[in-house]
Structure formats: structure tokens, C-alpha cells
Amino acid sequence: MLEDKNQEKTSLSQLGEFGLIEHLTKHFEVTHSTTVKAVGDDAAVIDASEKQTVITTDLLVEGVHFDLSYMPLKHLGYxxxxxxLSDVYAxxxxxEQITVSLAVSNRFPLEALEELYAGIQLACATYKVDLIGGDTTSSTKGMLLSITAIGKAKKEELVYRDGAKATDLIVVSGDLGGAYLGLQVLEREKQVFQVNPTNQPDLDQYSYLIERQLKPEARKDIPKLLRDLEVQPTAMIDISDGLSSEIMHICKQSNTGCKIYEEKLPLDPQVIGTCEEFNIDSTMVALSGGEDYELLFTVSINDFDKIKGNPNLSVIGHITEAAAGMNLVTRANQEIALKAQGWNSFEE
Amino acid sequence: MLEDKNQEKTSLSQLGEFGLIEHLTKHFEVTHSTTVKAVGDDAAVIDASEKQTVITTDLLVEGVHFDLSYMPLKHLGYxxxxxxLSDVYAxxxxxEQITVSLAVSNRFPLEALEELYAGIQLACATYKVDLIGGDTTSSTKGMLLSITAIGKAKKEELVYRDGAKATDLIVVSGDLGGAYLGLQVLEREKQVFQVNPTNQPDLDQYSYLIERQLKPEARKDIPKLLRDLEVQPTAMIDISDGLSSEIMHICKQSNTGCKIYEEKLPLDPQVIGTCEEFNIDSTMVALSGGEDYELLFTVSINDFDKIKGNPNLSVIGHITEAAAGMNLVTRANQEIALKAQGWNSFEE
Structure with a gap:
């Protein structure tokens, strides 16, 4: 439905590459004084700064990371x-800035790319980041998006993955597993639709889960909250591949172990209800479901009073010596070794 | 021949995404003191600096930008x-740094990606840039590379596209059209090979052209040369889409016209000889053949004495008022309007 079967749509070859970039980026405003030059030269220019620059990049491939049959293009862009951004906040x-590179088959009409860029623009406006460059080209199949985000922090505020120490508390923002379940719901509806295209699904009871999957929000608020609370995390990572995989990254790089308490895992009621409906273990979903884009971090135990009771944060365990291993403590008080069941895009 | 028909090769799914990144990047050395954190965290970190940061990104798609049937993977990486880098020098x-993101079908064995990264590593070592991050994922078809380069310059040394003024001289480094002709030679050999796979081509007489296509060098030396000569260009761009298209970018953004002299275009003898053999006009090749990655820039006419006779530089024309248009002055002293016949990847 997104391809160019409608002859009134504008084909990409009519515009050409430069025309396309200009057309898609002309409504983007530059909001940071540090953005000296955005789109339109050989490279973008960012002003000198006493802060350090962080750079991160991610590649999203149609058919691997997203499915346009239920992911609207505007949501995809967002x-x-x-x-x-989640990696920058982590x-x-x-x-402060992003570059967006796009490879698309020329079967996509211009209007489809406008939708995609509307989502990118909404994200830029909401999170106050400037689009400063990119590349737009054709692909032989489908769509591929490569985004690079650039941020700034004072040297002493930056948090890496390798600073966790035994007795540090393990803290997570928001709740877990929603995005994974949202995907399960959407996949099921796709199957139903293929059998019966006239079916009108009622997805109200899954609204939170679907939003977590289709319109996740990066936790820009958490670094700010931590500054306000005067808490400097000792290690931090964002949860893109599942809690289990992420805490194991922190432990390995910090050369520690950990204990995560099953009963402490933050779950939304829709996650619990839908897990029952799908007959899946909600703990497994919280540990291994990816794409939540929450922040996972460790703080000194001395900071406990500053964060306890904060509705945005859950203390879910603590760091141990490496020899103690990386374990989940179940509700039955059994210790089970954590496994990284994060997603591997190369699996057949 | 690059796909995984040999069962002794290592499949990507065995390694998984993290294992793959670690494996491919472990031999890369960090050489810049400004690279605070390279691969291995949510984002890379670059030190604070009194210089401005330039950022550029390009996407290369198999079947659109390169053909693995004659582009060895090591050359592709390079x-x-x-x-x-060419965009940074422009x-x-x-x-100083690059990030490399790669999407590949899991039919590529690990050994193929090692070749690709060997080329990337050679480029990093030769040009003294640090690999600081990236993303590696699977594609549904073929290979796609997205690279972002990060550089630094003093604010007053940066050269944009919009600073050219009437009477400025137009200068180009190196020679033009070689990469395009190299591609024509390789395409012809591919056709021959398809008809007669036992044919052993003798490509000696095209060696320079093929090297220009398969192993181009970015002109890192030119910004340094210009500093040594105490010449500050008024506008600069790199030649990726052909001279004609690039000078038109400078003229449009500077709101000027230009005159380019056909007799001044720098052509290698192999370019002239091969144009005759292929029965193509060498001026057309110099104007519209892309991928030379030479630098095109304008300098004040007062700098003429500093650059004349330099073997790396050719003065090919001058900037005019916008009303005079953008023209080629032929050997017969006729003026012809330049056309941007740069490449449009969205053409069918």
C-alpha cells in the first residue's frame, strides 16, 4: 500500500537526489546555537565547546527491524x-544534533518519505535536536535508515558502562516488556488481517503496549532528574535488547556480578494482563523483551534516599563481586543465572 | 563468489551482533588523544576542543553504488x-574519527567482512583517523555501508560553498574523469567475463583509471598544502558527482556565475587515450564523470602567484557575476552553458 501504484503520487526520480534532500529538510528549524551549519555543505559544522561530544549511530532495516505493514512511516521516523537519542541519554x-541517511527503493513515492520526515521532524521538535545532515539514495530493495546522534556533556557528568561497583544499587526507569508485547499484539493482528481483511480489530486494551512499540519515547528526563536529585550514576546503559542483556554488559565491563530481584521488576498492568492472555511468563518478557528504551543504571548505595519512592525509578537489585555471578533472585528466593537472550539479527 | 557456499567459512549467526562488532574492530588502534571513548559503550566520546567539529555521512548501497563482482571488499572498505574523508577535507x-555501520545479508561469511574491515583499517591507519563506533546488522538483501566522519578545524579556517566572489580563480586538484573511465573499463570486462569466463584480461594500459575507481585517495594533502602556501580558499567542495555539478553548487550557493576553460581541464594521458578508444568526448568525461574525489575550490585572484605552477593544482577558470551565467569556454572559444549531469541514484 505504500508503493507507487497511484500515478498521482510524485516519483523520486523526478526530484533527484539534491531536490529530494532539499524538499524533505526545508521545514526543519535549527534551534541550537551550537549548530553552525546544518544541511547544505560537504559537512555540517558544530561549534567549539568546553563539553565533550558524544556520538552514536544506529541502522534500521525494513524486514529486519521494522515491518511497514503495521509501522506507519511517521512513527518509524519518530x-x-x-x-x-536514547543512546545519548544513556x-x-x-x-543536540542528528544526521539522517536514507536508502529507499524508488517505488516509494515522495509522499511516503514526507510522512517519514514528518515523524523525524516531530521527534526533533519535541526533543530539541537539530537535523544537520545526511544522505539520501536509492536501495535495490525496501527502506533502510541510518541515524547518527550527537550530544554534549561535561566530562565529569558522562556515565560509561564500566563504573559499577559491588553494593551499588541497580535502578531502571519506567517499566519493562511493553514494547515486546506490543509487537506480539501487532504481529497477531497482521495474521488475522491476512486471513480476514475486513476484520476491525479492537486494540483498546493494548493501547499502552502498542504505543510502547510504535511510539517509544527516549528518557531525556532521566539525566535531568538525576542532576536535580544530585545523583551521579556509576554506570548506565539504555535498554534496547532487554534488561538481562544490558545488565550483563554493565557487569562484564565493570567486572562485577549482580543480583536482580524478580519481585522488583516494574511491570505495567497491561503487560501482566497480556502476558496471561498470551500465556507468556512476564518475568521473561521483562528480562528479554527489547525496545523499551528505558535507562538502566547503577548508583552508590549512599544515594538510596535520594531516589527511593521516585515514581520514575525502580530499584531492582544490586551489584555484587564478579565471583558471585549475574543472577535473578526469583519470588521463590531461588537464584538463577541470567542469560542474555537479546536479539541477534543474524539468526536465521 | 562472496557468499557462503563454503561450509568451512564462519557464519555471522554463530558470532551474533556483539561478537561480530568485537571481532571486526579489535585490531583498530585509537591514535587521536581527542578520542576519549571509541567502540564499546552507548556512544563514543570526543574530547572538548577550541576547534569546531565537522560531521558528514554517506551511504553506499550494493547494486547502486558498488558492484561486488569487480569491487574487492577490501577496496570497498577503503x-x-x-x-x-573527502567531505571533511572539502x-x-x-x-579525526569515523563510525561505520554495516547491514549485510547473513549469506556473507565472516571472512568477507574481515576483508571489508581490513580495507577500512588500512584507510584509518593511512589517514590517521580513529574508528569510534557503528552498528552491525543484517539486511534482507546485499550489503549497505553507512559511514560518518568527524573532523575539526579552527573557525576561521573552515571553507563553505558560499564564499566565492567574482574574479576569484577556480582551482582543481589532481586530474579529472579517471574514476568514471575506470568504471567503464571494469563494466566492459564484466561483460566479457560473462561471455567467456576463461578470458584473462590485460588491464595494464588502464591501471591508473582502475585505481582511480577502485582505490581513490581523499586529498588530505590539499588543506595542508593550502595552509603551507598561506592560501585560504573562498569556497570549496569535493568532486563526487562531476566537476560541472560541483561548480554549479558553488555558484548557486555563492550567487555567482563562472567560466571554465575546456583547454585548462587537467586530464591524465590514460584518460585521453581511453576516451579515444571508447569514442567518448574527454571534456564530457571531465565535466560529468563522478567519483574523482578531487577538491574544487576558489581563491582570490591575489593568490594566483602562490598557486601557479604547483603540480597538484590547476587553475581552470574564474568566478563571474551571477548574470553572466555558468559557462564552459570551448577550445573554439565558444561559450556553452554548463549542465549538471551529476548522477541521480533514483533514475530508473
């Missing part, structure tokens, strides 16, 4: 930006 | 880096 930095 | 900046 989400692609979120995925990258450094405890502020995101 | 060239993909050159394409980006700002009169020094390149």
Missing part, C-alpha cells in the same frame, strides 16, 4: 530518532 | 572511508 549527555 | 578540516 522511533528511529528515539533509538539514537551517556548522561544532552542530545 | 573507498567508503575515502568518500567521507571543509578545509582535518578528519
Amino acid at each position: 522511533k528511529a530518532v528515539m533509538v539514537n 551517556m548522561n549527555a544532552e542530545a | 573507498k567508503a572511508v575515502m568518500v567521507n 571543509m578545509n578540516a582535518e578528519a
Whole structure:
């Protein structure tokens, strides 16, 4: 439905590459004084700064990372930006600029790309980041988006993955597993639609889950909250591949172990209800479901009073010596070794 | 021949995404003191600086920008880096870091990606840039490379496209049209090979052209040369889409016209000889053949004495008032309007 079967649509070859970039980026405003030169030269220019620069990049491939049969293009654009900003916030930095590169088959009409860029623009406006460059080209099949995000932080505020220490508390923002379940719901509806295209699904009871999947928000608020609370995390990572995989990254790079408490995992009621309906274990979903884009971090135990009871944060366990291993403590008080069941895009 | 028909090769799914990144990047050394954190966290970190940061990104798609039937993967890796560094040098900046994102079908064995990264590593070592991050994922078809290059320059040294003024001289580094002709030779050999796979081509007489196509070098030396000569260009761009298209970018953004003299266009003897053999006009090749990655810039006419006779530089014309148009002055002293016949990847 997104391809160019309607002859009134504008084909990409009519515009050409330069015309296309100009057309798609002309409504983007530059909001940061540090953005000296955005789109339109050999390279973008960012002003000198006493802060350090953080850079992160992610590649999203149609048929691997997203399915346009249930992912509207505007949402895709928004989400692609979120995925990258999330990595900047996971450094405890502020995101200021992005570049967007796009490869699309020329069967996509211009109007489809306008939708995509409307989502990118909404994300830029909401999160106050400037689009400063990119590349637009054709692909032999489908759509591929490559986004790079650039941020700034004072050297002493940056948080890496390798600073966790035994007795540090493990904290997560928001709740877990929603995005994964949203995907399961959408996949099921796609199957139903293929059998019966006239079916009108009632997805109200899954609204939160679907929003978590289709319109995730990066946690820009958390670095700010931590500054306000005067808490400097010792390690931080964003949850893109599932809690289990992410805490294992922190432990390996910090050379520690951890204990995560099953009963402490933050779950939305829709996650619990839908897990029952799908007959899946909600703990498994919280540990291994990806794409939540929450922040996972460790703080000194001395900071407990500053964060306890904060509705945005859950303390879910603590860091241990490496020899103790990386474990989940179940509700039955059994210790089970964590497994990284994060997603591997190369699996057949 | 590059796909995984040999069962002794290592499949990408065995390694998984994290294992793959670690495996491919472990031999890369960090050489810049400004590279605070390279691969291995949510984002890379670059140190604070009194210089401005330039950022550029390019996407290369198999079947659109390169053909693996005659582009060895090591060369592809090298060239993909050159394409980006060239944009940094075209700002009169020094390149310091790159990120590399790769989408590949899992039919590529690990050994193929090692070749690709060997080329990237050679480029990094030769041009003294640090690999600081990226993303590696699967594609549904073929290979796609997205590279972002980061550089630094003092504010007053940066050169944009919009600073050319009437009477400025138009200067180009190196010679033109070689990469385009190299591609024509390789395409012809591919056709011959398809008809007669046992044919052993003798490509000696095209060696320079093929090298220009398969192993281009970005002109890192030119910004340095210009500093040594104490010449500050008024506008600069790199020649990726052909001289004609690039000078038109400078003229449009500077609101000027130009005169380019046909007899001044720098052509290698192999370009002239091969144009005769292929029965193509060498001026057309110099104007419209892309991928030379030479630098095109304008300088004040007062700098003429500093650059005349330099073997790396050719003065090919001058900037005029906008009303005079953008013209080629032929050997017969006729003026012909320049046309941007740069490449449009969206053409059918």
C-alpha cells in the first residue's frame, strides 16, 4: 500500500537526489546555537565547546527491524530518532544534533518519505535536536535508515558502562516488556488481517503496549532528574535488547556480578494482563523483551534516599563481586543465572 | 563468489551482533588523544576542543553504488572511508574519527567482512583517523555501508560553498574523469567475463583509471598544502558527482556565475587515450564523470602567484557575476552553458 501504484503520487526520480534532500529538510528549524551549519555543505559544522561530544549511530532495516505493514512511516521516523537519542541519554549527555541517511527503493513515492520526515521532524521538535545532515539514495530493495546522534556533556557528568561497583544499587526507569508485547499484539493482528481483511480489530486494551512499540519515547528526563536529585550514576546503559542483556554488559565491563530481584521488576498492568492472555511468563518478557528504551543504571548505595519512592525509578537489585555471578533472585528466593537472550539479527 | 557456499567459512549467526562488532574492530588502534571513548559503550566520546567539529555521512548501497563482482571488499572498505574523508577535507578540516555501520545479508561469511574491515583499517591507519563506533546488522538483501566522519578545524579556517566572489580563480586538484573511465573499463570486462569466463584480461594500459575507481585517495594533502602556501580558499567542495555539478553548487550557493576553460581541464594521458578508444568526448568525461574525489575550490585572484605552477593544482577558470551565467569556454572559444549531469541514484 505504500508503493507507487497511484500515478498521482510524485516519483523520486523526478526530484533527484539534491531536490529530494532539499524538499524533505526545508521545514526543519535549527534551534541550537551550537549548530553552525546544518544541511547544505560537504559537512555540517558544530561549534567549539568546553563539553565533550558524544556520538552514536544506529541502522534500521525494513524486514529486519521494522515491518511497514503495521509501522506507519511517521512513527518509524519518530522511533528511529528515539533509538539514537536514547543512546545519548544513556551517556548522561544532552542530545543536540542528528544526521539522517536514507536508502529507499524508488517505488516509494515522495509522499511516503514526507510522512517519514514528518515523524523525524516531530521527534526533533519535541526533543530539541537539530537535523544537520545526511544522505539520501536509492536501495535495490525496501527502506533502510541510518541515524547518527550527537550530544554534549561535561566530562565529569558522562556515565560509561564500566563504573559499577559491588553494593551499588541497580535502578531502571519506567517499566519493562511493553514494547515486546506490543509487537506480539501487532504481529497477531497482521495474521488475522491476512486471513480476514475486513476484520476491525479492537486494540483498546493494548493501547499502552502498542504505543510502547510504535511510539517509544527516549528518557531525556532521566539525566535531568538525576542532576536535580544530585545523583551521579556509576554506570548506565539504555535498554534496547532487554534488561538481562544490558545488565550483563554493565557487569562484564565493570567486572562485577549482580543480583536482580524478580519481585522488583516494574511491570505495567497491561503487560501482566497480556502476558496471561498470551500465556507468556512476564518475568521473561521483562528480562528479554527489547525496545523499551528505558535507562538502566547503577548508583552508590549512599544515594538510596535520594531516589527511593521516585515514581520514575525502580530499584531492582544490586551489584555484587564478579565471583558471585549475574543472577535473578526469583519470588521463590531461588537464584538463577541470567542469560542474555537479546536479539541477534543474524539468526536465521 | 562472496557468499557462503563454503561450509568451512564462519557464519555471522554463530558470532551474533556483539561478537561480530568485537571481532571486526579489535585490531583498530585509537591514535587521536581527542578520542576519549571509541567502540564499546552507548556512544563514543570526543574530547572538548577550541576547534569546531565537522560531521558528514554517506551511504553506499550494493547494486547502486558498488558492484561486488569487480569491487574487492577490501577496496570497498577503503573507498567508503575515502568518500567521507573527502567531505571533511572539502571543509578545509582535518578528519579525526569515523563510525561505520554495516547491514549485510547473513549469506556473507565472516571472512568477507574481515576483508571489508581490513580495507577500512588500512584507510584509518593511512589517514590517521580513529574508528569510534557503528552498528552491525543484517539486511534482507546485499550489503549497505553507512559511514560518518568527524573532523575539526579552527573557525576561521573552515571553507563553505558560499564564499566565492567574482574574479576569484577556480582551482582543481589532481586530474579529472579517471574514476568514471575506470568504471567503464571494469563494466566492459564484466561483460566479457560473462561471455567467456576463461578470458584473462590485460588491464595494464588502464591501471591508473582502475585505481582511480577502485582505490581513490581523499586529498588530505590539499588543506595542508593550502595552509603551507598561506592560501585560504573562498569556497570549496569535493568532486563526487562531476566537476560541472560541483561548480554549479558553488555558484548557486555563492550567487555567482563562472567560466571554465575546456583547454585548462587537467586530464591524465590514460584518460585521453581511453576516451579515444571508447569514442567518448574527454571534456564530457571531465565535466560529468563522478567519483574523482578531487577538491574544487576558489581563491582570490591575489593568490594566483602562490598557486601557479604547483603540480597538484590547476587553475581552470574564474568566478563571474551571477548574470553572466555558468559557462564552459570551448577550445573554439565558444561559450556553452554548463549542465549538471551529476548522477541521480533514483533514475530508473
